[in-house]
Amino acid sequence: MTQTATTKTAPGPKGLPVIGNVMQLGGADILTRYIELWKEYGDIFYLKLGPLDSFVLANPEHVHHVLVKNQTNYIKGIGYDGFRLLVGQGLVTSDGELWRQQRRLMQPPFTPKAITQFTQMMVDVTAQMLDRWQAYAQRSETVTMDAEMMRLTMSIIGRAMFSIDLGEELTEVGDALHRAFGFIPERAQGGIALPLSVPTPKHRRFKQDLEIIDGFIQRRIEEGRRNPNQDNLLSILLQSRDEETGQGMSEEQLRDEVVTLFFAGFETTARSLTWALYLIAHHPEVADKLEAESDAVLQGRAPVVDDLFNLTYTRMVVDEVLRLYPPTALLARQNVADDVIGGYPVPAKSMIVxxxxxxxxxxxxxPDAERFDPERFRPEAVDARPRNAYIPFASGPRVCLGNNFALMEMTLALSMIAARYRLSQAPLETIPHEFAGTIRPTKALRMKIEAR
Incomplete structure (x- = not known):
């Protein structure tokens, strides 16, 4: 797409002095508010967020321009300052040479081939959950699936990273990460964010959560150094060396990357699985197809890595869930130099949303975008879509490192659930979403489990 500079400015709502449009974006339903603004102002619109010039993009071609075609002009920048309070200069938040070095160090264990080493562990942990569900099914009890999926994904990432089941300690650090991550967008939506040194109750809680997280990570790193030959991600990171410099990670870099991987490894996948079970419960025809595929492919046994190639409908379900409730719900970039997008000038140091x-x-x-329809991801439909119309894990050089891990985890879990149980929401009702770093249900998802 050719970009031609003009003198016109991008449309957008009128803001208030000093704070601009900040107050118009407040609240947990900020994502729906962005859709309303897009309907009013079009594919690119301008917002003044305090001192920041911000441009929101909706057109896939504009997205491709930022994430791929002209990606060297776009850094993470100021839009990730809040997230840096939690994960420091990890792979998600860093830029420039630091990011390139970290990506080289982190990439090897996350290639599609490398992650297959975790297949059996994922299957074993999921099977333990399904065995535990047998008692619920016999007693016709309702179960809170949000908590079940969080427990599952925390167990999987705990074993993948540290080779241990962390039990109660895992629950404590998971709760701390959940609160801390939710605090970040809440703080950003409140207008001009106060420094953390101001002793508000929320700031104190955030600092307490950081202490829990950092203590947990430090204990794991110390244990990893004492036992360096374990077959887990932490051991790989401890031993990794940059092929260009021969250097490993500093203590600070190691901490930041472990926090990033650990959080991303359970929170986002747990939310995605929860939404998957919710959507499947509302579409019994999808449940029927999932069960039929699991029966045909697995034939009553536990899945192995080669089965992933044949669980095609299950993967289509996963992709459609991630379309409606993407794990990366909001991305930000900052342009280094002036640019033109969609015919509108975008001054340097603007925030691109x-x-x-x-x-x-x-x-x-x-079409009919709110409808849950896994058939959208038939191969021919995927091939016909424009570039970057589907970006659940971002795109371009900064695509999420753990996307293959998450996709494998979700596909295995849904196929194994479908093979043994039919889940129904109790009661069957619509649950709205809210945005708090990830897209979360506004109330617990209660489900009944029926053995097949």
């Missing part, structure tokens, strides 16, 4: 939740509902690409 990309919202997969909106992009995945772009009507010319996704």
């Amino acid at each position: 990309l919202i997969p939740f909106l992009i995945h509902r772009y009507p010319s690409v996704w």
Whole structure:
């Protein structure tokens, strides 16, 4: 797409002095608010967020320009300052040479081939959960699936990273990460964010959570150094060396990357699995197809890695869930130099806001976009779509490192659940979403488990 400079400015709502449009974006339903603004102002619109010039993009071609075509002009920048309070200069938040070095160090264990080493562990942990569900099914009890999926994904990432089941300690650090991550967008939506040194109750709680997280990570790193030859991700990171410099990670870098991987490894996948079970419960025809595929492919046994190639409908379900409730619901970039997007000038140091939740509902690409329809991901339909119309894990050089891990984990879990149980929501009702770093249900998802 050719970009031609003009003198026109991008449209957008009128803001208030000093704070601009900040107050118009407040609240947990900020993603729906962005959709409303897009409907009013179009594919690119301007917001003044305090001192920042911000441009929100919805058109997949504009997204491709930022994430791929002209990606060298776009850094993570100021849009990730809040997240840096939690994960420091990890792979998600760093830029420039630091990011390139960290990516070289982190990439090897996350290639599609490398992650297959975790297949059996994922299957074993999921099977333990399903065995535990047998008692619930016999007693016709309702179960809180949010908690079940969080427990599952925390157990999987705990074993993948540290080779241990962390039990109660895992629950404590998981709760701390959950609260801390939710605090970050809440703080950003409140207007001009106060320094953390101001002793508000929320700031004190955030600092307490950071102490829990850092203590947990430090104990794991110390244990990893005492036992360096374990077959887990932490051991790989401890031993990794940059092929260009021969250097390993500093203590600070190691901490930041472990926090990033650990959080991303359970929170986002747990949310995605929860939404998957919710959507499947509302579409029994999808449940029927999932069960039929699991029966045909697995034939009553536990899955192995080669089965992933044959669980095609299950993967289509996963992809459609991630379209409606993307794990990366909001992306931000900052342009180094002036640019032109969609005919509008974008001054240097502007914040570019990309919202997969909106992009995945772009009507010319996704007809009847709110409808849950896994058939959208038939190979021929995927091939016909424009570039970057589907970006649940971002795109380009900064695509999420753990996307293959998450996709494998979700596909295995859904196939194994479908093979043994039919889940129904109790009661069957619509649950709205809210945005708190990830897209979360506004109330617990209660489900009944029926053995097949």
